[in-house]
Amino acid sequence: MRTVAVVGASLAGLRSVEELRNQGFAGRIVVIGEEVHAPYDRPPLSKAFLAGTLPAEELALSEEDFDAEWRLGVRADRVDPRAGEIHLSTGEVIGADGLVIATGGRPRTLAGTSALSGVHTLRTLDDAVALRADLQAGVRVVVVGAGWIGAEVASTCRSLGLEVTVVEAAFIPMERALGPVLGSLCAELHADHGVDLRLGVGVDSFSHNGSRVTGVLLRDGSHLPADVVVAGIGMEPSTDWLLGSGLPLDNGVLCDTGCVTSIPSVVAVGDVARYRTAEGNHVRHEHWTNASEQPVVAVRNLLAGTTVDSFRPSGYVWSDQYGVRLQVAGETSGVDEVAVIDGSPDDRKFVAEFRRAGLAVGVLAMNNAKLFGRMRRQLAQPPGVTIPAS
Numbered sequence: 001m002r003t004v005a006v007v008g009a010s011l012a013g014l015r016s017v018e019e020l021r022n023q024g025f026a027g028r029i030v031v032i033g034e035e036v037h038a039p040y041d042r043p044p045l046s047k048a049f050l051a052g053t054l055p056a057e058e059l060a061l062s063e064e065d066f067d068a069e070w071r072l073g074v075r076a077d078r079v080d081p082r083a084g085e086i087h088l089s090t091g092e093v094i095g096a097d098g099l100v101i102a103t104g105g106r107p108r109t110l111a112g113t114s115a116l117s118g119v120h121t122l123r124t125l126d127d128a129v130a131l132r133a134d135l136q137a138g139v140r141v142v143v144v145g146a147g148w149i150g151a152e153v154a155s156t157c158r159s160l161g162l163e164v165t166v167v168e169a170a171f172i173p174m175e176r177a178l179g180p181v182l183g184s185l186c187a188e189l190h191a192d193h194g195v196d197l198r199l200g201v202g203v204d205s206f207s208h209n210g211s212r213v214t215g216v217l218l219r220d221g222s223h224l225p226a227d228v229v230v231a232g233i234g235m236e237p238s239t240d241w242l243l244g245s246g247l248p249l250d251n252g253v254l255c256d257t258g259c260v261t262s263i264p265s266v267v268a269v270g271d272v273a274r275y276r277t278a279e280g281n282h283v284r285h286e287h288w289t290n291a292s293e294q295p296v297v298a299v300r301n302l303l304a305g306t307t308v309d310s311f312r313p314s315g316y317v318w319s320d321q322y323g324v325r326l327q328v329a330g331e332t333s334g335v336d337e338v339a340v341i342d343g344s345p346d347d348r349k350f351v352a353e354f355r356r357a358g359l360a361v362g363v364l365a366m367n368n369a370k371l372f373g374r375m376r377r378q379l380a381q382p383p384g385v386t387i388p389a390s
């Protein structure tokens with residue numbers, strides 16, 4: 001293999017470049033990234049960066065260029081994997097015999113808001129800069145969606161002293177991911193911090209003054225005055241540029257257990273990759289650790305020209321909101337029991353175990369990193385092996 005093109009210059013793309021060099025690839029690497037920025041960290045965009053306590057310079061993910069050619073501010077418009085050609089928005093065509101797809105995703109937008117100022121999504125540094133500029137003293141913020149990002153934005157806005165309403169169509173926030181008990185705890189966190197939480201109700205439409213949003217009309221008929229609206233309603237994997245490439249697409253780039261697509265010289269990593277698990281399902285994760293870990297296996301398989309290794313997710317996710325740190329590892333959905341094994345949710349310091357058929361398959365901790373760390377390592381062990389307390 002002489003040239004590898006990496007499309008997407010964010011976490012998964014950067015880790016792929018690092019891994020190519022770590023695993024001894026000495027050929028040409030061309031990285032194509034639509035954003036003008038060098039790879040930066042997204043998690044602080046809803047936390048310290050949005051709060052104004054972390055400057056943009058500290059978001060950089062690496063100081064090194066790994067002897068790669070970085071084409072930033074350039075989009076890959078289409079790819080012909082069999083011919084080994086990637087067509088760029090500049091008109092340049094890159095010839096490559098290996099391709100890493102690391103194009104992540106784009107946030108879903110609220111219907112009927114494209115022409116309205118004051119309505120934001122949050123995925124990129126530019127999104128965060130624009131949102132932060134709008135968070136002036138006294139503004140009223142409505143966050144649509146009480147998932148991880150919506151909750152973090154609400155928390156940061158409250159820390160800035162702003163009036164915040166969160167609208168969530170489900171009756172319990174995060175119920176699908178965390179179950180009803182811990183989902184209800186997420187609702188309590190919002191309420192504890194003075195957020196007006198509207199559950200079980202959808203958004204109908206938006207009021208405006210011609211150009212700027214002035215409020216959100218809910219399906220129950222209520223109207224929430226708003227100067228700023230933030231959509232936290234999930235993302236769509238960025239696969240539009242792959243249409244017509246012949247690569248299998250279905251809510252992401254479909255790949256095998258080792259992140260290899262139907263073409264052995266093409267792998268997919270990070271938020272865009274929908275890989276096959278050992279059980280035969282295809283899954284896609286939208287979390288930092290996954291995007292950081294997957295490239296190790298994907299690059300090994302790319303360089304081998306076949307799938308020699310399978311990806312085993314650690315399933316680690318964290319979220320900082322309302323002064324608490326939530327950490328999750330392993331599986332939390334499709335379980336039959338959630339048991340608090342240390343501390344108490346009322347004290348906002350506890351550890352809960354997710355069990356299936358009596359076996360621990362996942363763990364969630366609030367403000368208890370030490371026990372979480374031990375249980376996370378325990379989850380990674382085969383049944384019967386116990387990690388001693390340290």
Ligand SMILES: Cc1cc2nc3c(=O)[nH]c(=O)nc-3n(C[C@H](O)[C@H](O)[C@H](O)COP(=O)(O)OP(=O)(O)OC[C@H]3O[C@@H](n4cnc5c(N)ncnc54)[C@H](O)[C@@H]3O)c2cc1C
Nearest residue numbers: 008010011012034042043076103104105270271286287288
């Ligand atoms: C605000 C926010 C907070 C988060 N907080 C947490 C957290 O606390 N914990 C956690 O575990 N995870 C968190 N995440 C998730 C985590 O940041 C993502 O899982 C991670 O960024 C995924 O990395 P990626 O490289 O796969 O995709 P992305 O980071 O989405 O990067 C994909 C890149 O590809 C580029 N691209 C797309 N299409 C093209 C194209 N055709 N040509 C060229 N370039 C293209 C995009 O512009 C983008 O730069 C957060 C995400 C956000 C947005």
